[in-house]
Amino acid sequence: MRRVAIEFAYDGSDFFGYQRQNSVRTVQGELEKALERVFKIPIQTYAAGRTDTGVHATGQVAAFDCPNDKLSESDIRNALNANLPKDIYVKKVWFVSDNFNPRYEAKCRIYHYFILNSKMNDIFLRKYTWWFPYELDISKMRQGAKYLIGTHDFTALSKKGEEDTRTERTITNIRIVRLRKNLILVRVEGISYLRGMVRSIVANLVKVGIGSWEPEKVLEVLESKDRSKSAGLAPAHGLFLYKVLF
Amino acid sequence: MRRVAIEFAYDGSDFFGYQRQNSVRTVQGELEKALERVFKIPIQTYAAGRTDTGVHATGQVAAFDCPNDKLSESDIRNALNANLPKDIYVKKVWFVSDNFNPRYEAKCRIYHYFILNSKMNDIFLRKYTWWFPYELDISKMRQGAKYLIGTHDFTALSKKGEEDTRTERTITNIRIVRLRKNLILVRVEGISYLRGMVRSIVANLVKVGIGSWEPEKVLEVLESKDRSKSAGLAPAHGLFLYKVLF
Incomplete structure (x- = not known):
């Protein structure tokens, strides 16, 4: 054995x-x-x-x-x-x-989230990206993401379910990159996550990216610890568990 | 109307x-x-x-x-x-x-065929590429492809079925490109095609690419007008009707 x-x-x-x-x-x-x-x-x-x-x-x-x-x-x-x-x-x-x-023993879990950001759909990516046809301002999304780096109570950015007893989590890095003209990658690095946390992070940053929210609103949502303030969850099919580091 | x-x-x-x-x-x-x-x-x-x-x-x-x-x-x-x-x-x-x-009224039909040429599979491409794990020599494939350019009787490179009455077809161009380290594109431009013809072209060029055949063998197969000499058909799921020109 x-x-x-x-x-x-x-x-x-x-x-x-x-x-x-x-x-x-x-x-x-x-x-x-x-x-x-x-x-x-x-x-x-x-x-x-x-x-x-x-x-x-x-x-x-x-x-x-x-x-x-x-x-x-x-x-x-x-x-x-x-x-x-x-x-x-x-x-x-x-x-x-x-x-x-x-x-x-995992020291770091890296998730990748893909957004197809174009007016035109690409059906070959339909199961692997979130098709979001409205223009996203990546630099504003990056500003919003900064508030999430570090150790925080992420209750507001998680999915309702069996509640975790401990709701603090550590995000070590968020990178937002335009891979191609129409394809945006949101890369989240953290030690561990609450349920639905990466999808919630993406949904909230997208609110900033389309200009519905100022970047500071992300901090407000986080500090509220109140799920009803959050933008909800981005679709599951854009999310990949990319890598686990030990 | x-x-x-x-x-x-x-x-x-x-x-x-x-x-x-x-x-x-x-x-x-x-x-x-x-x-x-x-x-x-x-x-x-x-x-x-x-x-x-x-x-x-x-x-x-x-x-x-x-x-x-x-x-x-x-x-x-x-x-x-x-x-x-x-x-x-x-x-x-x-x-x-x-x-x-x-x-x-179509003047030209362009097909793209994708080969995932790596030892490691990529399951996210499994429905859109032919996973072929043995090394392919692209320059030899290009040599083989040259014999197919022009107007020929393509019977040997087609699929058995209801026979076309006319079996001559015109291929105007074949390009073979390594898009990424592990991804090969075979682009075929022609006016019209016999059934299964692009998949047969790809299968025969792959025989050349792995070194089983010399490039000249493609000419031999073509001229034989005999399907039993051909390498058969590459899988359907690597093939895309890319563009039709009028």
Whole structure:
């Protein structure tokens, strides 16, 4: 028995979120089915983060105990990819210490959010970007983003649900970049997040970007700790768990 | 009654090809359903080309007779986009002469074929590229492509089906470009094509690219007029009808 970590990508379009649930298709469910096909016994996995329905990943990380000590890292990778559905793909496999749990050992989680900012739709990006046809002022969005850097109570910028007992979180960086004329990337780096937090950050910055709000309004929303002041959530399908750092 | 042309995109993934058929979802079928929803009467459309199942378009062109003479070009565009499914999108609408039929008036049809040429898969491109993990020599592919330029009998590079009575076709240009380190574009310009012809051209050039064939073999295949000599067809999902010129 040897603990193994995997870095993997998935297209969230056809999953009911990450976490295993009976009777619906989830990323964890499909991953554990593939592991069971490979190793012939049920295997539990531990992931760095649970993404919501529709959210994608290019660098999710999970760990599990591998019952076969003879397989190399690339053997495991190939066996898994041969048994996974087309919308999950293992990019990297490496051996880790017996108690490695990505959820507790992640030092930084980086999310990417893509906005298709053009009058014209691009249907080939419809599942991977938020199509927002009104002009966005990126420099104002950057000003608004500054208020979010650091450790704050992010209750106002989160999704209602089972409440976390602790609502302080640390955002270390937000970068907003125009990748192409019509494609905007919002990159958020943080240690951990409340539910829906990145999507809420994006929705609030977009309010600033179209000029409905002054950048300072972001600080007001944050300090209110009141969800009803917030601009809500940007659509799930623009969001990618890009990378987890340990 | 006024004849209207539209330029439109579609994601071929969830269609059984272009041409209307009873009981399956096709691009023409969905387009004509949307037109009927807008104009309350059945409307027939005439397209520049019929794409196979799984093939995409960024610039398909179709014409139809618009029963409402009061609508502007952009009214028609907006009404159609509001009634089309998410995987079809009208980019442009313009008025044409009463007898305009894109099929007969197209001077040039440009197809783009995308090859993801990397060991590592990219699941977000799985429906829009052919994942080909072995190294391709682009300069050899270009040498092979030269033999196809001009007017030839392309029987060997086509798909078996209802045979065309005339099997000569004219290819005016083939460009092969590495767009990014791992992404190769094969751009084919021609007047018209036999069935499966672009996919066959790509499959044969890939044989040259991996070194299984010398570039000259492409000429041999072409001149044989024998499908059994050909490398077959590249997958449909890498192919886009990019643009139709009139």
